[in-house]
Amino acid sequence: xxxxxxxxxxxxSESEITKSKILMKKSLMFPVLTLLTLFILSSFGTKKTADxxxxxxxxxxxxxxxxxxxxxxxxxxxxxxxxTMFTGNLLPMENIWSHGEDVTQLGPFGDRLTGWNxxxxxx
Numbered sequence: 595x596x597x598x599x600x601x602x603x604x605x606x607s608e609s610e611i612t613k614s615k616i617l618m619k620k621s622l623m624f625p626v627l628t629l630l631t632l633f634i635l636s637s638f639g640t641k642k643t644a645d646x647x648x649x650x651x652x653x654x655x656x657x658x659x660x661x662x663x664x665x666x667x668x669x670x671x672x673x674x675x676x677x678t679m680f681t682g683n684l685l686p687m688e689n690i691w692s693h694g695e696d697v698t699q700l701g702p703f704g705d706r707l708t709g710w711n712x713x714x715x716x717x
Contacts, residue, residue, distance in 0.1 A: 684717055 668690075675686035691697060693710040700706050707713050 679717075687717060688714065 679687045699713045
């Protein structure tokens with residue numbers, strides 16, 4: 595009888611240990627599966643995101659380069675026209691100015707002229 599009781603006790607102890615192992619495995623499975631799922635899902639868009647970032651970067655660099663080139667051309671045109679104006683020829687300066695009403699000239703003594711007709715009269 596003692597043997598049977600001991601076997602039952604051992605049997606219960608073994609089944610508790612087995613249940614504990616199963617519970618441990620189940621409790622570890624959820625975080626592992628969650629991390630694995632997140633890793634897989636996050637890797638799907640990586641290439642597209644990198645491609646998009648590269649395209650945006652290239653576009654921004656091209657736009658910056660284009661803006662810099664346009665500014666250099668406008669700067670060169672202005673100083674060429676200014677130098678020509680000092681020789682008495684106003685035509686290049688007239689050609690590079692906008693002829694709209696939003697044109698503004700700040701004079702050397704603080705006066706301000708607005709509109710092409712007013713600025714042209716001062717040149």
